[in-house]
Each structure stands twice: as C-alpha cells, then as structure tokens.
Amino acid sequence: MPAKITNRSLEKELNDFIVAETIKKYRSPLQKMVFTAFDQIKKEMIQDFQNHPVTQEILAGPTASNTSGTLGGYGNLFAFIGFEKSSNPIQPILNILEKSRIEYTKATKTGATFTIILPNKTDIFKETPMPWAFGRSWAEGIERGISGLGKFLYTDSTETSRSGEGIQSKGVIKGGKFKPTSYISALLKEYEKKFLKIDSRVSLIRSL
Numbered sequence: 001m002p003a004k005i006t007n008r009s010l011e012k013e014l015n016d017f018i019v020a021e022t023i024k025k026y027r028s029p030l031q032k033m034v035f036t037a038f039d040q041i042k043k044e045m046i047q048d049f050q051n052h053p054v055t056q057e058i059l060a061g062p063t064a065s066n067t068s069g070t071l072g073g074y075g076n077l078f079a080f081i082g083f084e085k086s087s088n089p090i091q092p093i094l095n096i097l098e099k100s101r102i103e104y105t106k107a108t109k110t111g112a113t114f115t116i117i118l119p120n121k122t123d124i125f126k127e128t129p130m131p132w133a134f135g136r137s138w139a140e141g142i143e144r145g146i147s148g149l150g151k152f153l154y155t156d157s158t159e160t161s162r163s164g165e166g167i168q169s170k171g172v173i174k175g176g177k178f179k180p181t182s183y184i185s186a187l188l189k190e191y192e193k194k195f196l197k198i199d200s201r202v203s204l205i206r207s208l
Contacts (some may be wrong), residue, residue, distance in 0.1 A: 039101040092127040
C-alpha cells in the first residue's frame with residue numbers, strides 16, 4: 001500500500017529540498033574559500049621553514065657561519081653534523097611539507113566539512129638521518145641536542161671529512177655544548193593551530 005501523504009511529510013520533503021539546494025549553492029564558494037586559505041597558510045609554513053636560522057645555516061653549506069647560535073659561534077651545522085658537501089639535507093623536509101593537503105570530506109547542513117592532512121614530526125625525523133649514526137635524526141638533534149661539540153675541530157679537511165670542513169678528534173679540544181633550539185616540532189605545532197582557524201568545519205589529521 002502506498003505511503004500516506006500528509007502535510008507533515010510534504011513539509012519535511014520541502015525542507016529537505018531547500019536544505020539540499022542551499023548546500024549546493026554555497027558549497028562551492030565555501031570550498032573555494034577554505035582551499036584558498038589553506039594554500040596561503042601552507043605557503044607561509046614553508047616560507048617560515050626556509051627562513052628559519054637553522055635551515056638557512058645548513059643551506060649555506062660547510063663554510064657558513066654559525067648564525068643559528070647552536071654551536072656557540074664555532075664552525076657551522078653543515079660541517080658539525082657531517083653532511084656530504086654536495087648534499088642538500090633540507091630538501092627531504094621540503095618534500096614532506098609540500099605533501100600537506102586539504103580534502104573535501106562530506107556535505108553537511110552547514111555546507112561541508114574538510115580534512116587537513118599534515119606531516120607530524122616523526123615523519124620528518126625518519127627522513128633526516130644523521131650521516132654517522134643510524135637511527136638518529138639530525139632534525140630531532142637540533143631540538144634535543146647533539147653531542148660531540150667539544151671534539152669538533154672546524155678546519156679545512158677535504159681529505160678526511162664528508163663536509164670537507166670539519167673533523168672529530170679523539171679527545172676533547174675545547175669547551176662548550178650544543179645549544180638546542182626549536183625547529184620542526186614548534187613549526188608544525190604553530191601551523192596546526194593556524195590551519196584549524198580557517199573554518200570551524202575544518203578538522204585535522206596529522207598523518208600523510
């Protein structure tokens with residue numbers, strides 16, 4: 001037997017139709033607004049990473065100055081960590097940050113919901129291995145500390161070192177300790193908050 005049509009059922013169908021049409025009308029502008037805001041914040045995040053003193057110092061190579069202050073002004077991070085002189089240690093981090101993205105999730109009565117997918121610090125630490133210590137991350141070391149500064153001799157050492165500008169001596173040759181500084185963890189934490197402020201309908205998943 002066909003369902004009985006009542007004023008209440010007709011009213012419900014009409015309301016559902018109006019809601020559906022409203023969502024269709026406003027979903028596209030909302031999606032454009034959210035995606036545009038995401039792209040701008042993502043751009044700012046990558047720029048902040050590129051402009052960070054640690055990033056700038058490493059990009060400057062084995063003859064740079066210790067502008068980050070992590071080594072007390074002696075030598076530089078590129079030589080101290082021992083990167084290969086022709087390498088670009090920063091590129092793997094940039095590649096991961098570039099993978100950050102936003103996705104339309106589903107339609108709702110308020111228009112739509114969106115999910116932001118970001119790397120977490122573990123993703124980056126896995127892709128930034130120490131040249132001389134398997135299982136350790138130089139990016140994490142920037143934040144937590146890297147041992148060996150007292151044995152680090154900053155000198156032209158093309159024949160004996162990876163970077164060509166520094167070697168580790170067998171004994172302590174000077175005082176001083178590595179000064180940890182905020183880096184990847186702080187950057188991601190700051191931008192998680194910024195991404196979530198785009199719109200109340202945006203949620204965050206920290207996994208690529």
